[in-house]
Amino acid sequence: MTRGARSDLRGDTAVAVGCAIVALVLLLLPPARRDPIAGAIRGSVMAPAVALQGRIAGTRRAMADQRRLERLADSLAQRNQVLEESAAENAQLRAVLGLQARLAWGGIAAEALSHPAYGEEHTRVLSAGRDAGVESMSPVVAPDGVVGLVSAVDARSALAITWAHPDFRVSAMSADGNAMGIVSAHRAGGAGRWLMEMRGVPFRSVLAPGTRVVSSGMGGVFPRGIPVGTVQRVLEDEGGWVRTYLLTPAVRPTDVTAVLVLMRPRAAAGVDSVWRRP
């Protein structure tokens, strides 16, 4: 190492030692002396950095708050959804229990299990079967009215076709008994597939919109007096002697989770007073 280089190195070391000594002095200063110096630096050179840090702290707080609020909102929405579903199911169960109490005997409570497969709107699996007394061709009802008909039974479950099934028919009449007809599913697409048709109503029996339609008891399956639907409007005239009416159903099959299966002796005994309007 040359003399010049050694001299430069000594100078560098002296500068470094000087800086270190100043730093040590700063470190050992009492707060009363130290704070004004730090404050002066913060208020001048570091003022933009201090301002930026303030804004950054605010941004971090806002981000944390937003994440917390999002989690809270998600949790509340989920809880609300579960509560709504539970409330709807509870209401149906209470209604079914009330219906069963009014029937007094011959009603078998069952769950209408949903299975998201093609054809669900036409058929439902019931949680009660032969062991519980369910028989084929037994009426399936809900507190609001006709749901469908048991089509197949095994030991612990049963398959029911709903009124939306193309093969379903129920003999029906206006609530006052003046007009008779056969009710089946309305063959239409879109929202119209959830409507019913009441066919073969005599021309002289005019049904005003809003008229209640109930099962007539003819045909030997559905007893008289179970709500089927409400008249919406005349759909068509058939050859001038009879009319077809469009009905709003009393029960929408996809909304049903709890049902009653009427045993045959109970259906034969009649249910006139059970669905009578107060």
Place this chain on the structure above:
Amino acid sequence: MTARALPLVVAVFVLILAQFTLVPLLGWRAGVDCLAIAVVVVAVRVRPGAAAVTGFLIGVLADALAPEAFGAGALAMTLVAYGASRLKAGFFEDRLLLSVLLLAGVKLAHDVIYVVAERRLHGLALLSQLGLWSPLAALATALVGAAVLVAVRPALERRHR
């Protein structure tokens, strides 16, 4: 200021800015120390005396925001900047891996000097800081520093030629 020093000044300014904007936003316990990176970027390119002054100034700026240990950062930065400059001049070739190792060493040494000088941590807290968080911070600083060196090296080398 010469045109040769301009890229270096810009790099240091951006790193100091990142230290007071990006690092607090990330909020990591073992955070990246952009000031240590800035000190190393300067220290390996200037004489040890100038490196010590740069380290001292950057340390004082940082200390102004943490006045309880005012001077500790300046002392730590002065020593590591001087040491880095001496090491670079005496032993190291200009290779990325060696620079990254230097960065990690500088950050670790800085933390040791700072923590000892400020005399705030004791016992288990001191051990966990120096045994866990400081090495992790040194690793993070070295990795980010490597990226910074790769990014700024072309501009700085062009000016040196």
